Amino acid sequence: MIHRFVVASLLRRDQEILLIRQQGRADAAPYWSIPGGVVDADEAATTALVREVWEESGLIADSVGPLAYATWIEQTPTQRTTALIYEIRAWTGEITLADPDGLVVDAAFFPLDWAIAHVRNLPYRPMREPLLAYLKGEATAGSVWFYHGEEGDPHCVSPAEAVPWQDLSYLSAGTPRQRTAFSTLQRLGIVEALAAYTPTLIGTIPLNVDTAQSDLDIACFAPDLDEFAAAALARYGDLTGFRVSRKWARGVPSVIVGFDGGDFGVQIFAQPQPVLTQYGYRHLLAEARLLALGGDAHRQAIRRLKESGVKTEPAFAHHFGITGDPYEALWTLSLVKKRD
Numbered sequence: 001m002i003h004r005f006v007v008a009s010l011l012r013r014d015q016e017i018l019l020i021r022q023q024g025r026a027d028a029a030p031y032w033s034i035p036g037g038v039v040d041a042d043e044a045a046t047t048a049l050v051r052e053v054w055e056e057s058g059l060i061a062d063s064v065g066p067l068a069y070a071t072w073i074e075q076t077p078t079q080r081t082t083a084l085i086y087e088i089r090a091w092t093g094e095i096t097l098a099d100p101d102g103l104v105v106d107a108a109f110f111p112l113d114w115a116i117a118h119v120r121n122l123p124y125r126p127m128r129e130p131l132l133a134y135l136k137g138e139a140t141a142g143s144v145w146f147y148h149g150e151e152g153d154p155h156c157v158s159p160a161e162a163v164p165w166q167d168l169s170y171l172s173a174g175t176p177r178q179r180t181a182f183s184t185l186q187r188l189g190i191v192e193a194l195a196a197y198t199p200t201l202i203g204t205i206p207l208n209v210d211t212a213q214s215d216l217d218i219a220c221f222a223p224d225l226d227e228f229a230a231a232a233l234a235r236y237g238d239l240t241g242f243r244v245s246r247k248w249a250r251g252v253p254s255v256i257v258g259f260d261g262g263d264f265g266v267q268i269f270a271q272p273q274p275v276l277t278q279y280g281y282r283h284l285l286a287e288a289r290l291l292a293l294g295g296d297a298h299r300q301a302i303r304r305l306k307e308s309g310v311k312t313e314p315a316f317a318h319h320f321g322i323t324g325d326p327y328e329a330l331w332t333l334s335l336v337k338k339r340d
Contacts, residue, residue: 001078001080001250001251002078002079002080002251003080003081003082003250003251003252004038004039004079004080004081004082005038005039005045005048005081005082005083005084005272005273006036006037006038006039006081006082006083006084007036007037007039007045007046007048007049007052007083007084007085007086008033008034008035008036008037008049008052008083008084008085008086009034009035009036009049009052009053009061009064009085009086009087009088010034010068010085010086010087010088010134011034011035011053011057011059011061011088011091012087012088012089013109015111015112016109016110016111016112016115017034017109017110017112017115017135018034018035018057018059018095018107018108018109019032019033019034019107019108019109019110019115019118019119020032020033020034020035020056020057020104020106020107021104021105021106021107022056022099022103022104022105023103023105024103027123028123030105030106031121031122031123032115032118032119032121032122033119033122033127033131034085034131035052035053035056035057035107036049036052036056036083036085037052037055037056039272042253044223044224044225044226044227044272045084045223045224045272046064046065046086046223046224047224049061049064049084049086049088050064053088053091054093055098055099055100055101056099056104056107057095057096057097057104057107058093058094058095058096058097058098058107059091059092059093059094059095060091060092060093061088061090061091062090062091062092063088063089063090064086064088065086065087066086066087066141066142067084067085067086067087067141067142067274068085068086068087068134068141068142069085069130069134069139069141069142069143069144069145070082070083070084070085070143070144070145070273070274070276070277071083071085071126071127071130071144071145071147072144072145072146072147072273072277073126073147074146074147074148074149075149080251082252082272082273082277083126083127084223084272084273085130085131085134095107095108112135115135116132116135116136119131119132119135120132125147126145126147126154129145129154130143130145130154130156133156139156140158140159140160141159142158142159142274143156143157143158143159144156144157144274144276144277145157146277146335155335155337157276159276161276161285162198162200162275162276162281165200165201165202165206165281165284166191166198166199166200166201168182168185168186168191168201169182170206171185171201171205171206174208175208177205177208177210178205178206178208180263180264181201181205181216181263181264183263184216184261184262184263184264184266185201185216187262188236188261188266189235190218190266190268193231193235193236194218194220194231194232194235194268196231197220197221197222197228197231197270198220198221198274198275199218199219199220199268200218200219200220200275200281201216201217201218202217202218202219202280202281202283202284203215203216203217203280203284203312204217204306204312205217206284206288207284207287207288207291207299208299209287209291209299209302209303209306209312210303211303211306211307214264215258215264215265215266215267216261216264216265216266216267217267217269217280218266218267218268218269219269219270219271219275219278219280219281220268220269220270220271220275221270221271221272221273221274221275221278222255222270222271222272223272224272225246225253225254225255225270225272228255228270229244229255229257229270232244232255232257232268236257236259239259239260239261240259240260241258241259241260241265242257242258242259243257243258243259244256244257245258249271249279250279250327252271252272252273253271253272254269254270254271255269255270255271256268256269256270257270279327279331282330282331282334282335283312283313283327283330283331283334285334286316286330286331286333286334287312287316287330289333289334290316290320290333298319298320301319302315302316302319305318305319313326313327313330314326316330317329317330
């Protein structure tokens, strides 16, 4: 699996927005867009954004954030791209054209309505549609757009989708293990300590299909994985069993932090893409939808499979007769509208 990350910026001056005019080698004509480019290997997304803004406009971003929106694009089943678009309101310098790739032919600030008019001619749909929706106020900040190729209609997800899972109060009225999980998370201060990374409890405990061996699994969005690892070490490094590991999960660099949380083991899974796009979170949504079809009987069947040694996603696939790669199938199911 090849998963590429790109970044782009909405750099503002009062009521104006910076646009660059560029022409790639495969482009028929120049077009206006916002500055951005590919994140290099082992480079933090925020670092890449500052670099790209400077290379394409000569301006120096003093701070990055917040995230305006993200776009997830599947070019082929084995080639994907996550684009992170950030607001930048503090910067210094003057516009100069020094693009090392030689693609940028102009750069200027435009009033919002002029910028929207220019962006309407952007030839790449996954770049054009989310940008226009955001500039026109039609998309909530933090939303994610999912594209499968250039032709299909996108699936747009608002951050409100995750709120019911991020508000952990539902655990306090749940099963005995869910109530214990709530107390453990409160005692550890996970939500407060990792607030900058939108921590979201995923896995089996929210769904009440956990076993005695189940951990508290938490997904986080960390544009800078080194920064995240350092923050986790500073907050939880003195706890029993603390460990940090790195891996590539379906082409995405990831940091996994683990430690003994007392009543539960804790695993925090961080990636440089929003939680809304992460496999663990999307599996949670698909599994919740499947369980809603039949309630407790399904939960008992899934739990029995897990107690026999079957992992969660394969257990759901086996029980519900889902064929193919269970991880990809549940991902796809999570993006299907309920009426379908």
